[in-house]
Every structure is written in C-alpha cells, then in structure tokens.
Amino acid sequence: MVAQAEVQVDFSPECREFMYMGTAPRGLEDRVLKKICQYYKGKPRYVTLYDSFDHIPVYSAYTFKRSDGSKKVDVPWMYEPQLSTVTESREMQPFPLGDIHRSFEDAQAVLNDFSNSVSFERGQLNPDEHQADPDDKAAAYTLTNVVPQIREFNVGPWNNHEHMIRRRLNNYCRGTAYVVTGVTTSGHMMRRHNQNRVAIPTYLWSAYCCIDFDRNAPFQERSKFPAFASHGLNDKNSNAVLEMSVQQLEDFLKSVTYVDKTFQIFYDNCVPPDNGFHSI
Numbered sequence: 001m002v003a004q005a006e007v008q009v010d011f012s013p014e015c016r017e018f019m020y021m022g023t024a025p026r027g028l029e030d031r032v033l034k035k036i037c038q039y040y041k042g043k044p045r046y047v048t049l050y051d052s053f054d055h056i057p058v059y060s061a062y063t064f065k066r067s068d069g070s071k072k073v074d075v076p077w078m079y080e081p082q083l084s085t086v087t088e089s090r091e092m093q094p095f096p097l098g099d100i101h102r103s104f105e106d107a108q109a110v111l112n113d114f115s116n117s118v119s120f121e122r123g124q125l126n127p128d129e130h131q132a133d134p135d136d137k138a139a140a141y142t143l144t145n146v147v148p149q150i151r152e153f154n155v156g157p158w159n160n161h162e163h164m165i166r167r168r169l170n171n172y173c174r175g176t177a178y179v180v181t182g183v184t185t186s187g188h189m190m191r192r193h194n195q196n197r198v199a200i201p202t203y204l205w206s207a208y209c210c211i212d213f214d215r216n217a218p219f220q221e222r223s224k225f226p227a228f229a230s231h232g233l234n235d236k237n238s239n240a241v242l243e244m245s246v247q248q249l250e251d252f253l254k255s256v257t258y259v260d261k262t263f264q265i266f267y268d269n270c271v272p273p274d275n276g277f278h279s280i
Helices: 111-115 134-138 151-172 246-256
Strands: 003-008 033-040 043-051 056-064 091-094 120-124 146-150 177-192 195-209 227-233 241-244
Touching: 033 134, 043 134, 056 146, 056 151, 056 195, 111 120, 111 177, 111 195, 120 151, 146 151, 146 195, 151 195, 151 227, 151 241, 195 246, 227 246, 241 246
Parallel strands: none
Antiparallel strands: 003 033, 033 043, 043 056, 056 177, 120 146, 177 195, 195 227, 227 241
16 A cells, blocks of 8 residues: 655646645745645645645645544554655655664654654644545545644644534535645744754644535524634643634734735635635
C-alpha cells in the first residue's frame, strides 16, 4: 500500500479540485512554504501548505466527504521524501525502522519528535473522520498533515468541533464542501536533543465553503451557509472553539499572525458565482 505526495511549484489542475474555484488561500506566500499535493494509490486526495522550517503544515485543504465519522486504525504514519531530496518519485513512504529518518528530518517532522511527548498528540488538519473512502482516510496519516495539539484540546473541544462540522455538512450541504484548516504559531517549539524541532500551534482555525446547501434547513444551521469558520486556542484549559464568519476569522488571523493584507481563504469569499453580486 503506497501513498504518494508531490511537492509542486504551484498546485496542478488535478490538485486544485480540493479548493473552491480551484484557488488556494491568498496572502500566505513565503519561500520556505512548500505546496504538497497529497497522493494515495495514484490519486490526489488533498493539498497541504507545509513549513519546512517549523516542520508543520500551515494548512491542509480538502473536500469533505459524507461519513459516519469512523477512523482508520491500521495505517502506518508516513513522511514526504521530496521535502528533503529532489526525486522523480512522488511517493510518500511509511517511516523506516532505525535511524534512517536522520537523512530527511532536516525539512520535516519525524515520529521521534512526538514519541516522548506527554502533553502533545498528533492532530490531523484534514481529519480522517471527514473522509468516507478508506483510501481518503489513509492519506490523512502523514506527518505533513499533523500538528502538535495539546491532548485536552485535541480530544475535547477540537474533536467535538470536528464532529459538529461533520454532522452539519452531512445533513445540510448538498454539493461539495471545501474545507481549509490551519494554524497560527508564535515561536514555541517542541524540542528534541536540545534542538527546536516542531512548532507548537497557538491557534487552530478552520473554514468551510458549500454554495449548494439545503435552503430549508433550520435557520440556526442555514445561517452558517454558504461559508462559516472557527478557531480555538491550543491550550489545556482556555480552549473553547468559537464559530464566526469567514471574514471575522480572516480579520482575527490578520491580527494574530503574519499574513498579507490581501489574505483570503476562499476565492471571492465563497460568494456563489451566479447570484449577481460579488465582493472585492
């Protein structure tokens, strides 16, 4: 069973299908950020913008699939060879035994970075419970899709939020739901052998866009379409996940992290293309 991922200069057309109108979030350009098209069994599954300096994803963008929320438990964790070396292969590999990982840990996180951590868990930005096909679920098990999450936040508020979004999109999104989930950082790092290894997110954030939704849904749900967003503090205690409009999330991210003033998560703010009005 082979997973594949491809580091690209720009997302290819087949990989842009995971982003609304084929457009990546705007205003996050940086030379150390790598665009990864995550393949599994020869098919693209989602995309990730990866920080090879802080060794974490900045965001993963994926299309939600209706699911029962089950998790895949028999998949090995994987890494991305092309972040460290230029190869013709785009195959993502299961982590090898022994110390071979030293040859590629310069540009990405490895299992040893998490192995002795009591406080942190491996939190998926594209969670397997938001996918239905076993292969789509399996493709989520790469450390290029993982950030260190405080255990209490991961199993509590954030996990509950992922469940809630799954139920909402299952029930009321009639077409394709595009999801972008990312992080902010503020310099705190997980360390190994007295070296900074993996950035610890300050906030996790997420937003979805679904322009084809149930217009007869209850108002409290209908009001959260076509797009809505959220963020939560990656903390043991003050970790409630707050829901808000995508614009409010963008304003929040502009205030707490470095993004360009043109920062925009969804093309044209997820305004349906045929309704006669558009944002600037």
